[in-house]
Amino acid sequence: MPYEFKLTRRVEFAETDMAGIVHFSNFFRMMESTEHAFFRSLGFSIHRHSEGETIGWPRVSANCDYVRPLRFEDEVEIHLLVAEVRTRSIRYQFVFRKVTDGTEVARGAIAAVCARLDKTTGRLIPLSIPDSIREKITAAPSELLGLRPILTASPS
Amino acid sequence: MPYEFKLTRRVEFAETDMAGIVHFSNFFRMMESTEHAFFRSLGFSIHRHSEGETIGWPRVSANCDYVRPLRFEDEVEIHLLVAEVRTRSIRYQFVFRKVTDGTEVARGAIAAVCARLDKTTGRLIPLSIPDSIREKITAAPSELLGLRPILTASPS
Amino acid sequence: MPYEFKLTRRVEFAETDMAGIVHFSNFFRMMESTEHAFFRSLGFSIHRHSEGETIGWPRVSANCDYVRPLRFEDEVEIHLLVAEVRTRSIRYQFVFRKVTDGTEVARGAIAAVCARLDKTTGRLIPLSIPDSIREKITAAPSELLGLRPILTASPS
Amino acid sequence: MPYEFKLTRRVEFAETDMAGIVHFSNFFRMMESTEHAFFRSLGFSIHRHSEGETIGWPRVSANCDYVRPLRFEDEVEIHLLVAEVRTRSIRYQFVFRKVTDGTEVARGAIAAVCARLDKTTGRLIPLSIPDSIREKITAAPSELLGLRPILTASPS
Numbered sequence: 001m002p003y004e005f006k007l008t009r010r011v012e013f014a015e016t017d018m019a020g021i022v023h024f025s026n027f028f029r030m031m032e033s034t035e036h037a038f039f040r041s042l043g044f045s046i047h048r049h050s051e052g053e054t055i056g057w058p059r060v061s062a063n064c065d066y067v068r069p070l071r072f073e074d075e076v077e078i079h080l081l082v083a084e085v086r087t088r089s090i091r092y093q094f095v096f097r098k099v100t101d102g103t104e105v106a107r108g109a110i111a112a113v114c115a116r117l118d119k120t121t122g123r124l125i126p127l128s129i130p131d132s133i134r135e136k137i138t139a140a141p142s143e144l145l146g147l148r149p150i151l152t153a154s155p156s
Numbered sequence: 157m158p159y160e161f162k163l164t165r166r167v168e169f170a171e172t173d174m175a176g177i178v179h180f181s182n183f184f185r186m187m188e189s190t191e192h193a194f195f196r197s198l199g200f201s202i203h204r205h206s207e208g209e210t211i212g213w214p215r216v217s218a219n220c221d222y223v224r225p226l227r228f229e230d231e232v233e234i235h236l237l238v239a240e241v242r243t244r245s246i247r248y249q250f251v252f253r254k255v256t257d258g259t260e261v262a263r264g265a266i267a268a269v270c271a272r273l274d275k276t277t278g279r280l281i282p283l284s285i286p287d288s289i290r291e292k293i294t295a296a297p298s299e300l301l302g303l304r305p306i307l308t309a310s311p312s
Numbered sequence: 313m314p315y316e317f318k319l320t321r322r323v324e325f326a327e328t329d330m331a332g333i334v335h336f337s338n339f340f341r342m343m344e345s346t347e348h349a350f351f352r353s354l355g356f357s358i359h360r361h362s363e364g365e366t367i368g369w370p371r372v373s374a375n376c377d378y379v380r381p382l383r384f385e386d387e388v389e390i391h392l393l394v395a396e397v398r399t400r401s402i403r404y405q406f407v408f409r410k411v412t413d414g415t416e417v418a419r420g421a422i423a424a425v426c427a428r429l430d431k432t433t434g435r436l437i438p439l440s441i442p443d444s445i446r447e448k449i450t451a452a453p454s455e456l457l458g459l460r461p462i463l464t465a466s467p468s
Numbered sequence: 469m470p471y472e473f474k475l476t477r478r479v480e481f482a483e484t485d486m487a488g489i490v491h492f493s494n495f496f497r498m499m500e501s502t503e504h505a506f507f508r509s510l511g512f513s514i515h516r517h518s519e520g521e522t523i524g525w526p527r528v529s530a531n532c533d534y535v536r537p538l539r540f541e542d543e544v545e546i547h548l549l550v551a552e553v554r555t556r557s558i559r560y561q562f563v564f565r566k567v568t569d570g571t572e573v574a575r576g577a578i579a580a581v582c583a584r585l586d587k588t589t590g591r592l593i594p595l596s597i598p599d600s601i602r603e604k605i606t607a608a609p610s611e612l613l614g615l616r617p618i619l620t621a622s623p624s
Contacts, residue, residue, distance in 0.1 A: 189324050229352070
């Protein structure tokens with residue numbers, strides 16, 4: 001069963017900031033885009049309407065450690081690993097690497113909960129992950145999830 | 157010495173997504189805007205040119221836990237606390253609360269390192285926090301930093 | 313009857329790009345934020361749910377001419393003028409000026425059509441502007457709309 | 469000589485807004501990304517450092533007419549045509565079409581001026597388009613540029 005996915009994309013101009021590098025908030029958008037492409041690769045949409053219901057995956061938490069900057073027109077590979085599948089939520093890990101030389105750029109995680117959008121109130125109501133999805137997603141082997149600290153030389 | 161700052165703003169339409177709530181990546185932009193307003197309140201710019209040098213604060217890590225959604229036109233207060241001041245880096249905590257009723261919406265953190273932008277190479281080179289800044293920023297008392305886990309009822 | 317509105321805001325870091333200036337797409341977000349603040353000033357929300365309906369104002373067209381760059385932490389005033397009120401649409405003009413010296417930075421326009429969001433199909437269906445809104449908005453006097461070309465010294 | 473380019477991409481979640489459609493400002497980012505991919509296809513970067521200089525293409529004007537909404541996961545083709553090459557500036561036209569059925573979604577234009585970034589002042593100084601670029605770009609035949617109004621049924 002699938003537990004990983006890789007997306008490769010090129011940094012766009014609008015993603016940079018005046019420091020000449022990709023704005024840190026955009027790493028979260030790249031993680032999310034990879035998660036959504038992973039879902040599409042399984043035949044799902046992350047946000048789907050069926051039988052009058054809209055089911056989505058609001059985020060519970062997200063984090064990112066930044067190792068090196070990404071710049072305009074850099075090609076970056078975002079490597080998603082499913083870290084955990086719970087009753088109502090999934091946790092993903094992401095590693096960003098430059099395509100040119102494989103150097104690690106950043107490492108992050110997102111936890112998302114399966115939820116139904118109540119159209120009258122606009123509320124997001126958590127629900128158990130549908131079997132059709134659960135059957136297709138599994139956690140990666142723990143040796144792949146390697147939770148080693150990435151910032152060995154942390155700022156002091 | 158200052159160790160906290162509050163910024164109040166209203167959610168803009170472009171910050172929402174098709175789930176009808178503020179996109180999770182925008183909480184990181186709001187944290188950053190609050191950090192920058194904190195710097196301005198001390199008489200600094202977070203990104204300053206002086207004597208031919210540009211000094212900035214690239215992010216080392218960032219995280220956010222999402223408790224409740226924010227919606228269009230909601231007024232939100234972002235409460236910054238300085239969590240730690242190190243030789244070359246500062247760590248901040250942020251709590252997001254709705255202005256109307258004070259309910260906590262999200263809680264996050266950013267660690268940023270002081271760096272010089274090398275204009276010929278474009279590299280960011282970490283450097284010790286200038287005394288002029290260090291003299292004005294201190295860590296908040298530990299009892300304020302309350303590192304309790306916010307998601308006691310984590311998704312299961 | 314109101315035909316103008318002014319919003320003042322400060323340029324945020326995430327709005328800049330690697331050229332060190334506000335990314336051109338963000339001027340459109342600033343125009344929209346001003347339009348929405350104008351609506352709030354009249355007691356409306358630009359996107360409102362009432363009696364099970366959601367009414368919004370999708371854009372029909374938008375344009376902007378850029379005269380000078382805006383930079384991080386610049387304070388800018390966005391001056392909205394109602395250019396035309398039609399049966400189902402409103403056209404706005406916007407002038408961006410630096411607060412410090414009043415120099416014109418950019419000039420743009422947005423035409424938006426009143427529409428109802430059909431929740432089952434997700435379609436936006438144009439409808440006549442509700443009287444409650446029409447009664448409060450009028451076009452600015454033509455002498456204020458001054459449609460002079462702003463780029464007299466166009467690039468050659 | 470090249471005068472056109474096509475880019476195909478899929479709408480990402482973060483590009484949508486609470487109306488369930490792509491936020492209008494993101495069409496400008498898509499136009500720009502297509503322009504930059506066009507430059508790359510010619511062997512250039514739109515923002516390049518050479519001999520201590522940084523040359524970019526700040527925008528002089530931009531506009532877009534919106535015909536139909538784009539939604540999450542829609543595949544869209546952005547068709548760039550070079551509309552005019554002047555001494556110091558280039559004007560592009562763009563047509564957005566859904567990949568699934570070819571329906572036109574939007575139509576826009578960008579005029580960009582060639583400029584040198586002065587690193588000490590941060591100013592953008594217009595300059596003549598370098599021959600190396602001029603030799604590779606030409607205006608599309610006028611019959612392709614078809615400036616027919618696209619909104620025959622304009623909102624009334």
